[in-house]
Amino acid sequence: MRIRFNISIISAILLIISAMTLATVVSVWVVSSRTAEITADQMFESTSSLAEARLDRLIGNALELANLGATQDTITADLGNGLDAAPLSLLISALTQTPSLYSLYYGYSDGRFLQVISAAGENAVLAAHKAPSATRWIVRTISAATGEGASSDRIQSWTFLDANLATLGERKEPSPSYDPRKRPWYISALDQDEVQLSAPYLFSSLQQPGISASRRLADRGGVFGVDVTLTQLSHFVSQLKISDHGGIVMSDEAGRVIAMSQNFGIHPPLTSLKDVDTVLARGVAQAREGQLGDGTHFVDQDGRKLLVHQMEWNMGMRRIDITVAAPMDDFVSHIFAMQKQIFFMALLGLSLFVTIALFFANRMSRSVVYLAQDAERIRQCDFTGEPPRPSRIIEFHELGKAFSNMKTDLSAYTHALEVSENKLNRLVSLGIAMAAEHNGEKLMEMLLLGAKELANADGGSLYILGDDKQLHFQLVRNDSLGLAYGGTSQTAVNMPPVAMYDGEGLPNHKNVVSYCVHKGEVVNTPDAYDHVTFDFSGTRAFDEKNNYVSRSFITVPLRPRGGDVIGALQLINAREPGSDVPIAFSPEIQNFVEALSAQAATAMYNRNLLEAQEKLMDSMIQLIAGAIDAKSPYTGGHCARVPELAIMLAEEASKVDQGPLADFRFETDDQWREFRIGAWLHDSGKVITPEYVVDKATKLESIYNRIHEVRTRFEVLLRDATIERLEALADGMEQHVADTAFAQRKAQLVDDFAFIAECNVGGEFMKPESIERLKVLADIPWQRNFDDGLGLSYDEMTRYRASGPSQTLPVTEKLLDDKVTHIIEREGTVHKMYEGMNFKLDVPQYLYNHGELYNLCIERGTLTGEERFKITEHIMQTIAMLERLPFPKHLARVPEYAGTHHENMDGSGYPRQLTKDQLSVPSRIMAIADIFEALTASDRPYKKPKTLSEAVKILSFFKKDGHIDPDLFDLFLTSGGYMRYAERFLDAERIDEVDISAYVGA
Template identity: 35%
Template sequence: MAVFDRQLARKECCMSLERAPLTRKMRFKIPLHVLAATGSSLVLLTLAALLAWQAYSDTRKILLSSVDESVQHIAIMMKTQVRQMLDPAEGQLDLLSHQNLARADSLAERLAELPTAQSILSANALLDAVYVGYPNGEFILFRRLRDATVRRVFRAPQEAHLLVQTQTLVGGKMQGEYRFYDQRNRLIKQQKRDNYTFDPRERPWYREAAASKESVIIDPYVYFTTRAVGTTLAKRSSEGAVFGLDVTLRDIDAQLTDLRITASSHVAVVDSRNRLLARDNGEPTYSVDENGEAHLRQVEEAGVPPIVAASALSGAGVQRAHKKAEGKDWEVISAPVPLRAEGKALRVLIAVPHDELFHEARQLLRRQLIIALALLAASIVAGIWVVRRITLPLRQLAEDTKRVAGFDFSTREMHSSRISEVDLLAKATQQMKSTIARFLEVSAALNSETRLERLLQEVLNDVAETAQAISGALYLVDEPSEGLTRMLRFGDNVDSLDDIYPLLLNDQTQAQHPGYRVIQARRSVTARASEAAPELVAVPLKTLGDTLIGVLTLELPERALPHGQGDSRLAFVEALASTAAVAIETRHLIEDQKNLLEAMIQLVAGAIDAQSPYTGGHCQRVPELTKLLVRAAHDAQQGPFAEFRLSDEDWEAVHVGAWLHDCGKVTTPEYVVDKATKLETVCNRIHEIRTRFEVLKRDAEIHYWRSRSQGTSDEAAWAELQAKWQAIDTDFAFVAECNVGGEFLGEDKVARLRAIAQRAWMRTLDDRLGLSRDELRRLEKVPPRALPAVESVLADKPEHLVERMPEEDMHHYAEHGFRIKVPAYKFNRGELYNLSISRGTLTEEERFIINDHIVQTIVMLEHMPFPKHLRQVPEIAGGHHERMDGRGYPRGLKREEMSVAARVMAIADVFEALTAADRPYKAPKTLSDSLLIMANMVRDAHLDADLFELFLRSGICHVYADRYMMAAQIDQVDIEAVIRLATDSQLSDEERKALIQSICDTARGATATA
């Protein structure tokens, strides 16, 4: 029924290609360009907006130009003001440097120049002090006491008008003094100031002036006494004395308020190091530290972000930029104010808010925009009727387009439009929806099919039904014959097609066959054998790489594909054929990859079985048994596995995991796996020990002949020789017996081995000759012994210990979550150590190497880039040596931590090992013996009890036995007794023994007894 519904939907979708429903026919159509004139109003509005913006921009430019002119004026004015402060001071400094102060050697001579200093200070109100520093460190300063702050600092008498600060060398020691004078230069008070001592030669004004022939200007700073901001002018006289004048910059503050361009503007003056000298708000530009010293603030400390932004401007001349600060737009300006014609300069920083600067421009723009909006409103009212008439069908098309975007391809009636282009668009949209719907339906069907045969049938059916074909056939390229092979057919007339056009086999006589012509032209072709014959269309199946993989041949009704403008259905069929070709090629690739993976798996498993004659067929039989038991769990309808189900992908994971469960064995050395005797490595070292015993016998014989030559009794010496030979033979026979490793080796035998090891033999050849690099490396720590050397016939030597590589230490295993004990050495080849093995032939180190194969299996598989559905392969393959109680290896997992497939692997691995008949070192066990052993393993929580019971009740053990076990191994098994023995934890020892006896009796065919 579902197939019928799907075919019906296909036919309805195909029919929709030929109809595009509209509600009513319009008598005439209006071209869209007729309505283009309605856009003129919008053009006018756009032009008005552009003109308004242009006017606004021009106004901004005018205002900015005005700002530039104002800044230029401010810079000139500030420069003039600064020069008015500094030029008189420079003249006075030059005059002062030629006075007697420069030549005065004594304090009296210097004080005699008091009137001169008084007249200089009185002539320039901006001067705070006049001072002179001498090359010997002496100093004199004349300071006018002009305000209360200075008087308070120096504690000046009330009538004092002038302060003279001196420091003079007296008796080789500098002595400081303060002298206060009134307006008539009469001394009022004289104080010795021992704490008033400093070296003027270390001051910046002295150093800079001493290094220059001209007067210098020091960077502005805060005067210690007056806290006024000023600078120092200094000049060196020809006699070497340096004169200095302190010039305050206090008048600059009063001018800054008048320099504001707008009410909210900010103005500041900074020096070359961005230190504040003056601000428009009159706030202090300095700060006082904890020592009481005043320092000019950096501009960042003023707390005015626009001024900080202005200070960041660099470059010569006036600089202006647009900055964002305090959430507003600002125009920031930096204008230099040179202190002299060359050299140091101050900078005037101005920040003007845009909302004030461009207020008038924005008012103009606002008025123009209001006019433009009024025009726009009138245009909207006038054009709304036209727009509504135009947009109604377009809105419907937009809604349909949204539905298409949401993968809704259902058809509905639409209003037609008088605009011809809109009407054509509506019809095209309807056709597009139908085409896309059909294409997506077919593509989804193709992509959802995973089996190649069914996919090919889907391709043929979908394409044939879409094209409304009478019949059709699908050919695939046959690479060996370089021709086409028909794979599938559609309809009832396909046989007649091949009668007209026989199967193509790369024969030139088939040149008229459509498939042949497709191969030649690599495009769709049409053909007709005769006027009465149906029309045939052949469409190539090409992949994305333009590789031809097949041909679709369709028989179409007469005039199904009209010539001229072409048929949209043909293009649709070609698009479907291309999609189908990609799907087919993808399935081919997937099949090829699976086949390649399967071949690699078989190759690895075969190589492992071929590596050792003792495990032949193991890797082939375990997967078969695993899949049998997993299938039984999958098919269970009740019990613990009633809910256990596997998908096709899960089955693939089980298959791969089972075949690769022992892939780590490729890393296990053969001589370890095949070790038949305790002393065997690559060869059996018993031969080396036999030679030593032969040497002992030769030594005894030599001793005999020597004693005879010395006159010893013939009979006594001969009897002694026979006794020695007998003892040596006996000891070697015991060593050889221990080497075989058949029975348990007790402590008494180990003690005898140690006693035999006391026998010594003489070595006369260097034991380091002819060794490999690794053997020599193990002997590096062992000092060579002088020859001849006496050695034991059995020994554990340091060179017998083979170190483990760094990547093989226990931390490496712990990082991967493996809970196994790692031996200290990779190999211990000590002779006594190996011969003392209590059971079997393997040492602890060799047994670890063999057990390590499961570790290597997990590591190898976890490093393989398995696809998502095979990510469980390492867990399935690597869990068959785990135990249900967590005492297995390598990770010590418990039952609940293992998947069902991993637990099945453990049962399959054990059962195959017990029943295998291709192990030359052991006889194969019977079916009953194997199940008894496994029952005990279940009781010991080694194997899963539920799976073991399923293994028995489902009869899988007998299915496997019939396939892979010898007839002599297959005996009678009491299944219920074995299950009870494995799962009943309440059995007493007597009941358990009786149950075992019953199972054994059943196996022998005897009557069971209580």
């Protein structure tokens, strides 16, 4: 069971105020305390880093100079006072550039010593060396010892120079106790190849702490050293402000103090940290003894809480500990005071707020009740009702106004939503319509007009990117000016295209349309008259000429999904509904226009792609047809002329509105294209027909005309007759008798060959007596003395071997013979190829029969039965090939149109022996077109081309015999189609007068 608590506004406000006050006090208390700790830790981190950086700079400079000085050439044996020493200028220059250094010096293996000290106005340095007050540089030299351990003959020279290197004074000291070779910096560097850093120690002459960096000279004749005082480091440490009572201390690994802030107390340098008797020092010593490690730690010392931050600085074998320490009170004392003040102020504020809350609570509750009622009405989508009552509480008053504004806005948004829904519905309907539209011009017009409607634009243009890399106007519309170019307006666009590139070949980004296409970006121009990015000078000139103002523009690229930009859509002057004042195109409208453009671009792209595929398919079809025609020089142009004639007759048939042809129509472009493709492919099966069969002009022709073989045999017979004449004369026959017999024999051979050659040419009919004579002539013997089995191809050799064993030469041959080798067997695949296709042609036993007598006895024409079937087979192959192709639905009848032009109306045609009722009108048209083109063709080697009247007369015989459609034949004549075709494709001498009245209706 749920327990519900009801609480009034007054109680809620009091509770909220109390809770917020308490939360604020606690939050401020906790956050301020934590902030103090974080601030101290960050300050300690920063101060330690600064101290560490100072050490890096001081000692890093010393190490670099030690490395550099050790590489310089050594000086001469006599140092004198050092002013003439070669390295003097180098040492002074180095000290000038690095003021933190104390001195630079050379110590040699023979005891000599050269040192340059930087005084730089330091009183401690001047006092320690008893130098004049203006001294800037102190040059110190020590001469070499003359014997081992000798010092009485050594001289130490001190020379004091001002800033201009002028000598201010000089002092010499005999038998100095200082020997560089015994100093730690010399000893440590002499046996090492790298620079050495000493531990902090007191400089002998200055009595101040410092560190020395030294390195052995390259020739091992001494050591170069650099002295760094820690005085400046102590000054730097004292200047780093931690807190009122905090400070920094630096110590070496032995725990000796190197530098410290004044809050730790002033003590002699290098004393132990334990000897410093201050709270901070003892706290630091305690932290180190406890080995708390790096970072910030809290340490209790003498009842006080200290913050101690430790870190190590390392350089090779040397370590310096950097410790930052401060009492915690330095960071939180003022915060404690602030926290107390906040606490008392919170109590005072709480009392005041409770009094005010009690006063206004009642008024607030009434306002809330009314607002709740108003909210319920809004939830019910009821935007009516009285405005909320005024309230003295600003927030409630503003809330009431907000409720009122919300109702107004919701009402407006609801209306806008309805408008957007209508636009969306319109967008969807336009998308569906554009996807279904196949006409390119209508599709572009739908896009432009639909976009104008969605955006309520006054005008617009559509550009398409051409192959010439220019944007061409396709459509222009403007309501105010009444302009309508392109599309269904029947008015061509006469505007120049927009160049995509300038004269130098660079992209044209000045024009907004070309820029949009180049970048593929939408360009929304609120005011073309206040725009400098693009060149709108042409637009302004148009406006001035037509008294128009082209204010707002939106230019959208037409890019199909995943493709390149194909053009652009540009709308001009958006308007509020019911107003003619141009406004900017809103982002919402831009989204709708972009969506519509994307759909249209995809539809246009798909349409262009489909058209390109159709053009490619048409070109391939025409290429195949052309190749078939080109395959035979005697049939060239047939596949191209038949479609022209078929389309011409189909167009006339589509105009007939009465009689048997009244119901025939090609309603769509797809139907016309389907018929055209069928016409182009009507002889595609001829690809399997050998050229020598299609082009066979004589009976003995195969790959070549074999009449030449027959003639050669006659030459052999004539040669035999000549030999017989000579042999007769040799045997004693009289000359005139032998000559007479030879002349008769020769004349007979000449006549016989002429007869055979005439039979070879072929004709319309061959007489039976000619066939009998051929058979008699065929038996004339002749002698073959050479092996006819040599030089044969593999197929020929196969047939040769099948004819039986080879005969012993010489062999008696017939003048004309039908040999086994002339027979080419059919492999038997033709029946399987055409199974189930309802072909009704008898297939000959053999594929080819090249028998000489068999071919010469052909009664009509030049083709054998096998060859006629091979030519006839082209229509079977046409149907077989085309029916295997996956034609789309709108091209499904292509095989029918291409494969029925040899069918007759009476069922006597081939290959399926279809009747008139089984043949469509387009199929009957194809039959007439194929026959008429063949009759009038002038490129057939086996016949003389017919005149126009002869062709029409022969075609009328086909009509009477029931081979072609009589209605289409009559229409062919009465429409004048026969004459139009003749004027296009026939020579002028073959176009004669035709009396169509003798054939129409007969």
